[in-house]
Amino acid sequence: MPISLCHSFKGHKDKVWSTSVNPKFPLLATASSDKTCRLYNLNTKQLIEVLDEKTHKKAIRTVDWKPSGDYPILALGSFDATISIWGRENDDYEEYTTTFNTENKSDDWELMAIIEGHENEIKSVSWSCDGEFLSSCSRDKTIWVWECDETNEEFECVSVLQDHTQDVKCCKFHPREILLGSSSYDDTIRLYKQDIYDEDDWCCVSELTGHSGTVWSIDFEKTYNDDKVRLCSCSDDSTVRVWKRLKTIGNSKKEDVPSTLRSEPNSEEWELQQILPEAHERQVYCCSWSPTGKIASVGSDGKIVIYEEDKNNEEWKIRDVHELAHQVAEINSCEWWYNKDEEKEYLITGGDDGIVNIWNID
Amino acid sequence: MSDPINANPTVLDVSQLPSRVTFDKSVNGGNVAAIFQDDDLRDLLSLSLFNGNDDMKEFRVDPDGDVLSMSDPEILSVASSVDGSSSEGENDEDEPIDAQEIFDLVSTISDPEHPLTLGQLAVISLADIKVLNKKAKSEISEVIIKITPTITHCSLATLIGLGIRVRLERCLPPRFRITILVKEGTHQSENQVNKQLNDKERVAAACENEQLLGVISQMLSTCK
Numbered sequence: 078m079p080i081s082l083c084h085s086f087k088g089h090k091d092k093v094w095s096t097s098v099n100p101k102f103p104l105l106a107t108a109s110s111d112k113t114c115r116l117y118n119l120n121t122k123q124l125i126e127v128l129d130e131k132t133h134k135k136a137i138r139t140v141d142w143k144p145s146g147d148y149p150i151l152a153l154g155s156f157d158a159t160i161s162i163w164g165r166e167n168d169d170y171e172e173y174t175t176t177f178n179t180e181n182k183s184d185d186w187e188l189m190a191i192i193e194g195h196e197n198e199i200k201s202v203s204w205s206c207d208g209e210f211l212s213s214c215s216r217d218k219t220i221w222v223w224e225c226d227e228t229n230e231e232f233e234c235v236s237v238l239q240d241h242t243q244d245v246k247c248c249k250f251h252p253r254e255i256l257l258g259s260s261s262y263d264d265t266i267r268l269y270k271q272d273i274y275d276e277d278d279w280c281c282v283s284e285l286t287g288h289s290g291t292v293w294s295i296d297f298e299k300t301y302n303d304d305k306v307r308l309c310s311c312s313d314d315s316t317v318r319v320w321k322r323l324k325t326i327g328n329s330k331k332e333d334v335p336s337t338l339r340s341e342p343n344s345e346e347w348e349l350q351q352i353l354p355e356a357h358e359r360q361v362y363c364c365s366w367s368p369t370g371k372i373a374s375v376g377s378d379g380k381i382v383i384y385e386e387d388k389n390n391e392e393w394k395i396r397d398v399h400e401l402a403h404q405v406a407e408i409n410s411c412e413w414w415y416n417k418d419e420e421k422e423y424l425i426t427g428g429d430d431g432i433v434n435i436w437n438i439d
Numbered sequence: 440m441s442d443p444i445n446a447n448p449t450v451l452d453v454s455q456l457p458s459r460v461t462f463d464k465s466v467n468g469g470n471v472a473a474i475f476q477d478d479d480l481r482d483l484l485s486l487s488l489f490n491g492n493d494d495m496k497e498f499r500v501d502p503d504g505d506v507l508s509m510s511d512p513e514i515l516s517v518a519s520s521v522d523g524s525s526s527e528g529e530n531d532e533d534e535p536i537d538a539q540e541i542f543d544l545v546s547t548i549s550d551p552e553h554p555l556t557l558g559q560l561a562v563i564s565l566a567d568i569k570v571l572n573k574k575a576k577s578e579i580s581e582v583i584i585k586i587t588p589t590i591t592h593c594s595l596a597t598l599i600g601l602g603i604r605v606r607l608e609r610c611l612p613p614r615f616r617i618t619i620l621v622k623e624g625t626h627q628s629e630n631q632v633n634k635q636l637n638d639k640e641r642v643a644a645a646c647e648n649e650q651l652l653g654v655i656s657q658m659l660s661t662c663k
Contacts, residue, residue, distance in 0.1 A: 092643070110643065135647045138640075156644050198644045216644070246640070262638070291638065313638075359616065360639075377616060377639075379579055405579050405614035407639070429613070 079439075080381060080399040083423060084122055086433040088115055092136075093427030098414045099142045099149050103177050105414075105425065106151055107433050110136040114153050114163075116186070119414065120177045125184045132188060133157050139201045143229075144252075145208030148173065150189075150229050152211055154199035160192040160213055164229055192232050194221055201294075205250040205257075210235075212257055214245035220259055220269070222279055236279040240267055247294040253301040258308055260292035266310055266320070272343060282345040290314035296366045307350065309372050311361035317353040317374045317384070319393060322346070353393045356382040365424075367413040371396065371438070373424050375408035381426060383438060397438070403428030448553060448560055448589045456546060456558045457565040459539055536611070538568040541582055544610050545603050549661045551595050551654060556661060562586050562599060567622060573614075580615050582607065585622040592627050600636040601645060602658045 091110035098105055103119035112130040114137055117123065128151075135156035143150040150164040165173075165186050196217035203212050211232065214220045220238040225231075243262035250257050257269040257279070266285040272278035290313030298307040306322040323346040359377035366372055372384040372393070385396040402408060406429040414423045414435070424436040542565045546558030557563045567585040584603060588596045600619045607617050619636045621629045635641060645651050 136643065156647055198640075200640065216641070244641070262634070291634070401577065401579070404577065405612075407616075 080383070080397050080402075080424075081437045081439075082434055083437045084435040086115070086117055086122070086124075086435075087431070088124065088127075089113070089431040089433075091431055092429045093409060093431055093433055094136065095139045095410050096412050096425050096427050096433060097140045097142050097151075098412060098425065100144050102149055102174070103416075104142070104149055105433070106140045106142065107427060108137040108140040108153060109431065111431070112137060112155075114140055114151070116184075118177055119416075121179075126186050128153070128161075128163055128186060128188075132161050132191075133159065135198075138199060141202050141204055143204045143208050143211075143225075144206055145204075146229075150208075152202045152204065154202040154213055156198040158193070158195045158197050158199060158215070160199060160202060160211075161188060162190040162192070162229055162232075163187065164189045189228075190230050190232060192223065194234060195219070200245060201247045201249070203249045203257075205255055206252055207255070210250070210255070212248045212250060214248040214259060216244040218243060218245060218261075220245055220248050220257070222257070235277055238267075238269055238279060238281065240281045240284075241265070246291060249295055249297065251297045251306065252299055254306065256297075256306065258295050258297065260295045260310060262291045264288050264290060264292060264312075266292055266295055266308075268345060268347070270343065270345075280343050282343055283347045285310075285320055285347055285349075287318065287349055288312040288314055288316070290360075293361065294363045296364055296372075298366050298370070299368045300370065309353075309364045309366055309374075311364040311374050311376070313360045315357045315359060315361055315376075316355070317357075317361055317364050317372065317382075319350040319353065319372070320347050321350045323348060350391065351393050353384050354395050356380065356395055356398055362408065363410045363412075365411045365413055367422050367424075368415045369422060371413075371422070373411045373413065373438075375402070375411040375426055377407045379403060379405060379408060379428075381408070381411065381424065381436065383424075399436070402426060402434065402436075403430045403432060406430035406432075445552070445590045445593065448555075450555060451559050451561055453559065457539065457542060459543075535572045535574075536570060536580075536582075536615075537572070538565055538570050541568045541570060541584070541607070544662070545584070545606055547662045548599075548602050548606055549658045551598055551602075551658055557586075557599065557603075560589055562589065563603070576612070576614060578614065581618065582611070582615050583618045583620070585620050587622045587625050591625060596621060596626055596632050597635055598651075598654065599658075600632065601642065601651075602655050604636065604642060605646065605655050606659055606662065 089109040089111050093107055093109050095108045105117040105119050107115045112133050114128040116125040118125050133155040137153050137155050139154040141152050148165050153161045163186050195215040198216045199213055201214050211223045211225055212220055218241050221234050222236040223232040224235045241261040241263050245259050245261045248259045260266045267281050268283040269279050270282050272280050292310050292312045295308050295310045309319050311317045357376050357378055361374050361376035364374040374382045379401045381399040381402045383397040384393050386393050408426050408428045410427040412425045414425055424438055427433045546563045548557045550560055569583040571581040573580045604619055621632050
């Protein structure tokens with residue numbers, strides 16, 4: 078079935094780097110080199126607010142909604158090395174939910190905190206599923222884990238992870254488990270957890286190697302049965318790969334894993350499940366795992382590629398390819414949006430043309 | 440300024456550099472007048488990149504005249520006046536962008552260290568420019584440039600590469616993907632330099648660094 082364009086948001090004056098759909102409300106946030114973040118109502122497709130260009134001095138690279146709490150809270154990460162936290166407080170939850178179907182609702186968003194610490198450009202931010210932690214990563218080669226208080230105004234750095242040897246391009250928390258993944262210019266993917274003996278300490282539990290270029294982004298599988306954890310990754314080497322955590326942690330059947338690793342409590346075993354069928358010709362900048370189990374990838378070649386897994390043999394296949402999805406522009410981000418009312422999945426992409434597109438994937 | 444990294448580079452004379460006129464030598468005889476004509480032609484060709492290009496207008500949307508923006512009113516007005524006065528203007532638009540045109544755009548960039556251009560220092564040579572031009576303007580095309588640093592440990596190779604990238608991103612329509620590589624065996628950290636020069640995120644961040652931009656605009660100030 079073909080991929081068809083459903084809606085275009087044109088408003089950013091420069092590259093769109095990142096988008097985020099609020100898990101509770103029909104809210105879309107988009108981040109751009111034009112130093113603004115735009116908030117849209119996904120029901121009416123109306124612009125709700127522009128988080129202004131005065132807060133960040135440089136491009137806004139990344140955006141992520143906090144998954145927990147009664148009202149929407151947003152984190153923005155910028156090339157100016159700071160993170161800003163925005164929220165819409167003092168709201169009646171029930172009342173706020175109903176406002177999304179009315180037109181022209183004026184909104185009042187508040188800057189709640191500015192977080193400083195990184196030396197240079199922030200590339201990615203991600204909240205943990207319970208909203209307790211926020212992670213951020215930077216060209217300074219580090220990942221910082223911040224603990225968030227209930228007011229969303231105080232953020233305390235609980236750990237600085239320095240395992241990567243180059244820029245950290247992406248950090249992402251698992252949607253159900255307190256497990257943090259990261260990918261880097263050093264071509265590797267790493268996974269982190271809280272130390273089982275000391276929760277204030279975070280440690281690297283696994284390193285995934287195989288990509289032969291910068292790993293631009295990773296995304297975890299959304300379904301979570303039986304501790305089954307998988308992630309997809311995409312890279313400068315133009316491949317998309319799926320990796321899985323082996324069920325039996327620290328008790329591997331594989332001979333080639335050193336025994337010292339097996340007995341280590343703070344370690345996980347991961348293996349490559351599949352390099353997905355070749356579809357991209359250039360750098361792949363973003364990949365996203367849908368709630369119903371599809372994977373989408375986008376990149377420099379302007380293509381949207383959708384992959385689907387054959388449940389019988391766990392073999393991934395290309396389902397659809399859509400060329401020149403942002404005309405000749407590069408595509409920087411893709412993200413799935415599950416519309417609960419329609420029980421239907423859409424894909425949201427952002428490109429160098431400053432446009433954010435919503436796609437029908439039938 | 441500290442001691443130059445390469446104090447004594449080989450220098451080519453400008454007349455030795457490839458230009459469009461060398462292909463038409465039989466017609467023009469390669470005399471001085473022909474070179475002047477060639478300059479005009481070059482201007483025309485490079486200016487033709489700026490006008491009438493619809494996808495350009497759509498993509499280069501930054502009103503603040505950002506570094507990567509094509510919306511410089513001065514350039515646009517020059518371009519439109521050329522378009523208006525020349526009946527050949529429309530034909531030029533249909534002419535595909537070739538290696539010579541890319542060479543003309545980047546060979547006049549100044550070396551950050553010497554009062555010479557990248558063409559004169561043979562950092563850029565016509566043979567190391569490859570253009571994969573798709574016929575339709577709605578398709579993605581590609582430019583691959585290999586640069587030859589004057590010495591194998593040249594720490595300015597990344598800066599030179601960045602200057603070339605900024606120049607081409609400013610001048611070429613957005614359908615072009617630009618790949619800049621250090622020529623095989625000409626630099627001791629070839630892979631590192633290549634990786635850096637082709638990382639769009641690092642390039643975008645570098646273009647927001649005022650100090651770096653200052654150096655680059657100086658390098659580009661000798662471009663026609």
